[in-house]
Amino acid sequence: MDDMNQKFTSRTWPESPEKTTLEGKNKFLGFWLFLGGETVLFASLFATYLALKDSVPSSDHYLAADMFALPLVFIMTMLLLTSSLTSVYAMYHMKNHNYQKMQTWLLLTVLLGAAFLGFEIYEFYHYVHDYNHTFTSSAFGSAFYTLVGFHGAHVVVGLGWFILLLVRNAKRGLNLYNAPKFFVASLYWHFIDVVWVFIFTVVYLMGMVG
Amino acid sequence: MKNGLKKWRFLPLVAALAFILSGCGEPFLSTLQPAGEVAQKQFNLMMLSVAIMVLVIIVVAIVYVIAITKFRRSKLGEDFIPKQVEGSHRLEVIWTVIPIILLLILAVPTVALTFELGDTQGMEAVDEEGNREALVVDVRANLYWWEFSYPDQGIVTGQELVVPTDENVYFNVIASDVKHSFWIPAVGGKIDTNVDNMNTFYLSFDGEKAQDADNLFYGKCAELCGPSHALMDFKVKTLSPDEFDQWVASMQEAGEQEEPTFDDETVARGYEVYQEQSCIGCHAVSPTQQIGTSQGPNMTTFGERSYTAGILDNRESEEVMAENIKNWIRNSAELKPGNEMPVYNEDTLSDEDLDALTEYLMSLKVYSE
């Protein structure tokens, strides 16, 4: 509570820096609760998607089984899962007060996330151009792009957040003011990853089965 | 009702309530004067729940009145410090368990009746020749008017549903624009006419009770559907099974007629106006045309309708009916805001033509003279 900018060494650095101050504790709990709300948000989107899956106006529209291909989404899944792992390493180093290593691992997380996003944009482009499957072409299209797009938007926000934190704190090291911020951002990133696992299963795997 | 055993002690109360409430409303509209098996069962369930609830209210009222009269500070004095009671496990258990029992008494018949009313298998039953035994009506709800078609009979009516009494009538309901809800309060609860899917349910119309309502029940749209939601009424004409068969036969006969012939010159002119003004584009005058696709109500039985546009009462006399029809053609936009019918003023339709058209429309009858 005293001085937020107090300098720490790895010896004086507390066990759970994200929860040491009252502000940090509040942020930590508040963000978990926020993720609870986000879970319901995605649950509603999943339910909508399942209700409208393959629901198209006429037979000349492509369906899920016609479009989705495993190699692409498999690469995307691997990229995102790995980025979750790298953010775990970053938090490990944060807890050990090793700022440089934390920065490195977070940077890697950002790069992997950006690569995922690149593939996702390509994927959407591919569906629009090769299958005429657009946001407005059918209820199926609307539901697909809304669900996957909401996730994509979360990825964009997560990347922006990480970059902003890295830039802002580039030169001032870890303290009890910014440690909760890094921690909460990485929580968000894990959440995004978990949602993707469900998208991979519900949208793609179940979609390919037909 | 089934499962009636447990409810004997409510019977006197139920009977008393039913007696008081049945004074409410009009027999052609009120759910409190049920005129059919479905409405009657729903009414009974309603009375059962009211009885249970009155019981609860009485208990609460007694405790309440004693508490607020006996424990006033003005009586007890400012210095009185009440005992700070924590609570009572026994009481908590009592007022948890007794309500659960009361709710079970209500829940069992509720579930039973919900399944009973949801059972539309009677619709599929066929006789030896493979003809359907029950009467099925396809209901299509449109912005402010209703179409009733009889798929097995191959005929259709608009705005006025004609049904036989004392048998189950099955309904397939759907909406063609926005969601509406199909409700004949005196005969039974409603079902939504969705835009997505067909809903199915049944009603039955009690012959004796129908007489109290002059064989004419009011139907309503019960789901907000736009400006004239309030005016999206329809009427239900009840006939005895024999009369109904005759009605169907005369409708089918009317459908086979080719070119109409007219004895009266005005009526003949009215027929011409009907064609000239393209009324025919939206309003078929044959009971076999445009079923499920028409833009406006079918006019085959227009001269027999007790209401014009579902809202203007024709029953007083022929003159009133003529006035209503003219009023509607001239002022439909004010009478039912937002409806699709074009307005015909003096420029588009002269007074003489309107008179002739009205005569023609009033001549559209198949069943009565």
Next chain:
Amino acid sequence: MSTVAQKRGFLAVLWDYLTTVDHKKIAILYLISGGFFFLVGGLEAMFIRIQLAVPDNDFVSAGLYNELLTMHGTTMIFLAAMPLLFAFMNAVVPLQIGARDVAFPFLNSLGFWLFFFGGVFLNLSWFMGGAPDAGWTSYASLSIASPGHGIDFYVLGLQISGAGTLIAGINFLVTIINMRAPGMTYMRMPLFTWSTFVASALILFAFPPLTVGLFLMLFDRMFGANFFNVSMGGNTIIWEHLFWIFGHPEVYILILPAFGIFSDIISTFSKKRLFGYAAMVFATVLIGFLGFMVWAHHMFTTGLGPTANAIFAVATMAIAVPTGVKIFNWLLTMWGGSIRFTTPMLYAVAFIPSFVAGGVTGVMLASAAADYQYHDSYFVVAHFHYVIIGGVVLGLLAGTHFYWPKMFGTMLNETLGKVTFWLFLIGFHGTFFVQHFLGLMGMPRRIWKYLPGQGLDLFNMISTIGAFFMAIAVLVLLYNIVITQVKNVRVGNDPWGDGRTLEWAIPSPPPYYNFKQLPLVRGLDPLWIEKMEGRTEMTPAEPLGDIHMPNNSFIPFVMSLGLFIAAFGAMYQIDWRESGGEEFVWSLPVLIIGMLITLGSMAVRSLKDDHGYHIHKEELMDDTDKGGKE
């Protein structure tokens, strides 16, 4: 504090309120804006009742009537009832748990401004081409077909204010979990705090489905998506589900805090601890939990089939059990107590039978097969006004009188308060009791007019007369507020004399840091415990020390303003695209600029360190008020 405020200029006060992060000032903001919207919604209700006073009336047109009924419902639920509850939650909950502020003062302010701008946006529809007209439920087929921008105002306005509500919910949850004073265990929290806690949890889980539903409708109406377009494979029933998964918990979000207010009032003015406290807490949590299991009882006639209907019917009936437990515990709290009939207590006493009446019709409605008759008839209108007015609004009026001295340091006039009460109570029952029968007599809800000769005339007239009684009651209340503030007779810590909880242990209004020293809580009703041992104040739990306070900020206002601006862009880009890029060319830039303002202010918030400031011990000792003299 407010005497200081009066000496400052108007602009300084305005700036103070625009930037405040103090929960007590945010409470006042919520009270004023919620109160304003309550008057707007009430005016809409009066138009509705005047139109229905006589058959075949033409006081308002059909289209306007649908706008009125939609805006009445939407305004009352989202812009009046909820913000007014937030006003009391903000004013009282931190005090009740012995906290110096909420967990996220900045977000608290953001939540308010989002609600405020969302509400203003929605109401601007009246002046910009017409209000939404598809009912507060805005069922998809009708709302997609609705011409003009009315529904767009609804979707965007609720999206913005809904975000504010979600933020407020999370804030209260964290505040109650993390910020309780030493000794304030969960099972010592006053019932209002408990019900705020449960209602906040409901907000957290109920608002996201609404957010999704609104997004789908937004995409359909503004960006050509096909969620509800049946010809393109869409399905309108999805909206009904999403709306009611939100909508049913929403009514518990409203009623639970009202229950909490009543629990505290009944216990206070009976001079007795709440009977069956543990059962009350358990019942509150159970109602909140069951609230998520029953949404489809709003859809019994949609055609979900008898199995679904039966399950939801039984689940709905189950809610009557914990609610009944509450009713009996309130009765037994009064039993053996020493009841003083102050204005708040009158409301609480009137609430019990009113709410029982609303509750039993709720059970009747739960009976699915019979609900086919009640559904969408005036019976339903009567039912939900009995629970919402008989429960929530009576609770708000009780809370207004009860907490007014704590919020403003002066008491509302008791005589006028009782006049308001009687007028309102008579008007309320007069308006809505007969509507049960109107429904059963075959009157559908949301009808613009009814034709003569259907036996509906008399009861409708009675109902309208009742509405005028309520309107007069509200005018008396307004008069009361004005003369009270003009007279401004200052009161002490515990103006009712019967206070039991922590908020009555500190000055009215409390200093901006609330507690000079955090109090030591030794049981349920901590102030009562101290009173019984002959003390008038709480025992402090800590020595006098520096107090950490958050800085004021203008960013929440700007952030919300950005979304407000962006919403106009999102709406008019429909016209821009329809005109082939000819007209409304400003729409897309406005959308982008609005979003940039919001995102930019978020970035500023993130990049600029904000450590708050400290009030030093010495300043606190100089402060003349009574709290903690050691």
